[in-house]
Amino acid sequence: MARPPDNNRLPGEFDLIARYFKPLAANMPGALGLDDDVCTWAPALGEELVLTADALVAGIHFLPEDPADLVARKMLRVNLSDLAAKGARPVGYLMVTAFSPDVDEAWVATFCEGLAADQAEFGIGLMGGDTVATPGPLTLSLTAIGTVPAGKAPRRNGARPGDAVLVSGSIGDGALGLKVLRNEFPGLDETSRRYLTNRYHLPQPRVDLGRALMESGRVHAMMDVSDGLVADLAHIADASHVATTLRANAVPVSEAAAAILADDMTRLPLILTGGDDYELLLTASPDAVPDLLGIAAELDMRLTIVGEIAPGQGVTVVDRDGAALELASKGYRHF
Amino acid sequence: MARPPDNNRLPGEFDLIARYFKPLAANMPGALGLDDDVCTWAPALGEELVLTADALVAGIHFLPEDPADLVARKMLRVNLSDLAAKGARPVGYLMVTAFSPDVDEAWVATFCEGLAADQAEFGIGLMGGDTVATPGPLTLSLTAIGTVPAGKAPRRNGARPGDAVLVSGSIGDGALGLKVLRNEFPGLDETSRRYLTNRYHLPQPRVDLGRALMESGRVHAMMDVSDGLVADLAHIADASHVATTLRANAVPVSEAAAAILADDMTRLPLILTGGDDYELLLTASPDAVPDLLGIAAELDMRLTIVGEIAPGQGVTVVDRDGAALELASKGYRHF
Numbered sequence: 001m002a003r004p005p006d007n008n009r010l011p012g013e014f015d016l017i018a019r020y021f022k023p024l025a026a027n028m029p030g031a032l033g034l035d036d037d038v039c040t041w042a043p044a045l046g047e048e049l050v051l052t053a054d055a056l057v058a059g060i061h062f063l064p065e066d067p068a069d070l071v072a073r074k075m076l077r078v079n080l081s082d083l084a085a086k087g088a089r090p091v092g093y094l095m096v097t098a099f100s101p102d103v104d105e106a107w108v109a110t111f112c113e114g115l116a117a118d119q120a121e122f123g124i125g126l127m128g129g130d131t132v133a134t135p136g137p138l139t140l141s142l143t144a145i146g147t148v149p150a151g152k153a154p155r156r157n158g159a160r161p162g163d164a165v166l167v168s169g170s171i172g173d174g175a176l177g178l179k180v181l182r183n184e185f186p187g188l189d190e191t192s193r194r195y196l197t198n199r200y201h202l203p204q205p206r207v208d209l210g211r212a213l214m215e216s217g218r219v220h221a222m223m224d225v226s227d228g229l230v231a232d233l234a235h236i237a238d239a240s241h242v243a244t245t246l247r248a249n250a251v252p253v254s255e256a257a258a259a260i261l262a263d264d265m266t267r268l269p270l271i272l273t274g275g276d277d278y279e280l281l282l283t284a285s286p287d288a289v290p291d292l293l294g295i296a297a298e299l300d301m302r303l304t305i306v307g308e309i310a311p312g313q314g315v316t317v318v319d320r321d322g323a324a325l326e327l328a329s330k331g332y333r334h335f
Numbered sequence: 336m337a338r339p340p341d342n343n344r345l346p347g348e349f350d351l352i353a354r355y356f357k358p359l360a361a362n363m364p365g366a367l368g369l370d371d372d373v374c375t376w377a378p379a380l381g382e383e384l385v386l387t388a389d390a391l392v393a394g395i396h397f398l399p400e401d402p403a404d405l406v407a408r409k410m411l412r413v414n415l416s417d418l419a420a421k422g423a424r425p426v427g428y429l430m431v432t433a434f435s436p437d438v439d440e441a442w443v444a445t446f447c448e449g450l451a452a453d454q455a456e457f458g459i460g461l462m463g464g465d466t467v468a469t470p471g472p473l474t475l476s477l478t479a480i481g482t483v484p485a486g487k488a489p490r491r492n493g494a495r496p497g498d499a500v501l502v503s504g505s506i507g508d509g510a511l512g513l514k515v516l517r518n519e520f521p522g523l524d525e526t527s528r529r530y531l532t533n534r535y536h537l538p539q540p541r542v543d544l545g546r547a548l549m550e551s552g553r554v555h556a557m558m559d560v561s562d563g564l565v566a567d568l569a570h571i572a573d574a575s576h577v578a579t580t581l582r583a584n585a586v587p588v589s590e591a592a593a594a595i596l597a598d599d600m601t602r603l604p605l606i607l608t609g610g611d612d613y614e615l616l617l618t619a620s621p622d623a624v625p626d627l628l629g630i631a632a633e634l635d636m637r638l639t640i641v642g643e644i645a646p647g648q649g650v651t652v653v654d655r656d657g658a659a660l661e662l663a664s665k666g667y668r669h670f
Contacts, residue, residue: 040483053478096390131390135471
C-alpha cells in the first residue's frame, strides 16, 4: 500500500536480509536460505510441536538504549523459557522486525550477532519472518517452535490438591536487576550489581531441566515464571481449579537478593511479584519430590519446595509463622 | 519493564483475551483455550509443516480507516496465499497484536469477527500469540502454519529452461482496487469499482488450486504474486538461476481492468508490477500444461500461459510484437 517511511540509516530490505538474516537461517535446510516465502520442517515421529509467540516494543519491553545483542538474546530466551517449561527441545523461530527510523545498520548487525550467539548456544535456527519499517517504536515479534513427545508436555492445568509447589533457581533477581540499572540501590557492591543486571539482561531458560522433568513423567503442572511468582502461581491455580499456599520464607533467593532484603525487608514483595525470573514453576505429588530434586541435582540445578496445592481457589502467601501476607493483591503486580 | 501506555478504550489484557481471542482458539485443542503459554500440535504422518510470517503496520500496509474485519481477513488471506503456493493445507496461526492508543473495543470486536469469518471459511484456528500495547501505530504480525506431504512443496527455485510460465486468475485487480479507493478513476462504472475494491480488500488465496497443482507433481516452481507479477517472476528466475520472458499481452486481466486499460494503455505497468494479486505463479514443462489447465478447469479456475523460461538470467517483458518493454526496471515496483 503506502511505501514505508524512508530510513537511510539502513540498507534496502533485500540487502538487509542477505547480509544479516540469511546467515542465521543457514542451518535450517527448509528455510532455503530465506529465498522462499515459507520454511518447511517436520518433527520426528512421535513428537509434536510446541508453539509460542511474543512481542517486544522498544520503550515498553526493553529500553531503546539497551545493547542490541542483549535485546536479541533476551527475546529468544524469554521464548525458549516458555518451551523449556513444557519440556520441549527448541528447534527454531520465525521473527518479524518492524524497524523504527532511529535503527541503523550497526544496531541490526549487533542485534544479529546476539541472535547468532544464542542460536549456537541453544542449537536453533531462523526459519523465516518478515522485515518492515514503522514510524513508531522498534517492534519485534517472535514465534518459537520446539518439539516434545506427543501428549507429554506438562500444562498449567494439571495441579492437584496435595501437590507440592517447586521452583527452580532463585527468584527476584531479574526484577532487582532492573532496579539496579535504574540505580535504585546505589550502596550495592559491584559483584551483586553485575550478577543482578546480568540476570535481568540474560535470563537462562531452563531447557535441560525442563526436558528432564518432563521425561520423568511426574510433573503435574509446569510453567515459567515471567509475570512474577505470585501471579504465575495464580495462573496455575486458576487453570487447575485449585487453591495454593506460597511460603514467602521458603522462596529461594540469590546472595545478592538476600543482601538487598537484609537491608530492607519491604523489598520482599518485589521479589515475589516482580517477574522476569524465567525459572520453572511446577507442582508434583510429594512422593515424587525426592526424584525431582535428584534430577535437578544431576544437572547442577536447584529445585526448592515453596508451597502446596489444596482444594479451593486462589493464592495465599504466608510468612514464616503461617500468617497471611497481603501480597496476593493485584496491586503488587504493578511494582 | 515499563508499563504499557494506558488505553482506557480497551478492557484489560486478560478480559480482552477472554472475550475476543479465546473463542477463536476453541477449535484448536492444543491451544487449551489460550490458558497456557504454548500451543501443542502435530502434523499427520508423512506431512511436514509449511511456515510463513508477515507484519502489517497501520498507515503502511493498511489504512487506519479500513474496516477492521477486512484488515483481519486480508491479513489471514495474504498468509494463506503463501501457503497455497506451496500446496499446503492451512491449519492455524499465531497472532501478535500491538494495539495503538486509538484502538477501541469496537475495533477489536470487528477485527475478531473478520478472523472468525475466515477461520470458518478456511477451516483454521488461532493457536496462540501475544497482545501488547504500543504508543506507535497499530502493528499486527502473524505466523501461519500449514501442512504438505513431506518434500512435495513446490519452491521458487525449481524453474527449468523450456518451462512455460503460468498464472492463475487475473492480474492487476488489487493494485487497481487501491487506486479506486483513492478515487483515481472517477469515471469508472460502479460494478467495476466494487469488483476491484473487493479484490483489493479481500484477496482469494488459491488454496484448492495450489493443493491440486502440488498433488499433480508436475509443477517445477510456484509462488504467489504479492510484490507484483514482474518482481515475483524475477524472484523465481533469480532463485532458479534462469532467464524468463513475460508476454505482456498474454497476462490475463479482468473485465474491469480491461476497461481501464482500454481508456489508457499507460496503466499497463501498474497491472504488471502493482502487486497485491495473490494469484499463483508457476512454471512447468510444456508437456504438463494441458493437464494443469485441466486441473484448474475442474476447480472452475483459470490458468494462463504468460511466458517462458530460458537459460540465462533476468526478466524480459515483451509486447505483442516481441519487442522488449522497459518495464523490468525496478522503478516500476514503486508505483
